[in-house]
Amino acid sequence: MELKRKANNLIFATGCLVLLSGLAVFAGIRQASRPVGEVIVTIGNEFNNYFISEREVTALLTRNGNQQLEGAHPDDLDLKALEARLKAHSFVKEAQVYRDLAGNLHADVRQNRPIARLVHADTRLDSYLDAEGKKLPLSSLFTARVVPISRLGGGPLQAGFFQDSTGSQYLTFLRYIDEHPFWRAQVAEVFIGPNGKVSFTQQIGDQRIEFGFPENISEKFAKLMVFYRQIPPVLGWDTYHRVNVEFKDQIICE
Secondary structure, eight states: OHHHHHHHHHHHHHHHHHHHHHHHHHHHHHHHHSOOOOEEEEEEOTTOOOSSOHHHHHHHHTTTTTSOOTTOOGGGOOHHHHHHHHHTSTTEEEEEEEEOTTSOEEEEEEEOOEEEEEOOSSGGGOEEEETTSOEEOOOSSOOOOOEEEEESSSOOOOGGGGGSTTHHHHHHHHHHHHHSHHHHHHEEEEEEOTTSOEEEEESSSSOEEEEESSOSHHHHHHHHHHHHHHSHHHHOTTSOSEEEOOSTTOOEEO
């Protein structure tokens, strides 16, 4: 009796599985042949950047309205080509285009994000730098609050500078600032001297910080934090005009 009950349960479970599989296949066939409904754009914006709008994504997908997507037959869609079209935009880091069971076309976009601004004498030539050391154009939609960086007394920095073995150290320095909210708010402008040493101004305090070469980065910022906690509360922010943290186990104030 027990054996017969188990056999019946197995047959019932197998029947349910077959039925569900059949429904899934049927739904897949219907979805595959259904014309496109809505075009739904989702832009990931975890850093409150607004470099690309839903309207701009839609314009990219439709070639500025020249390619009709709503009502299009699935056979006329090339999802990979649509993704590639979105990824060609400077401020699109990742893009995924797919259809749901209702036939709607989804475009999920993740924005690229600058971590610094490359400053020129002519601000119209300025550009952004992303975390991988690649150049990003300025945007008419949004101005990022990132640290400006330039050469002292020399030509402008090019994005390619940050992608060789030497320049990558400076990129690591900029990443460190970007990844730490305190320093992202405190560092006002970064300069690279003719000798390659880094210095920067601050949002609070008139001291120019002499950082030296971009090495032992976390240790140097830790020393600077010691200065902030111990000196200005006692002597005031305007006592020193120069603070040097480039040498091991030393903070030089003048």
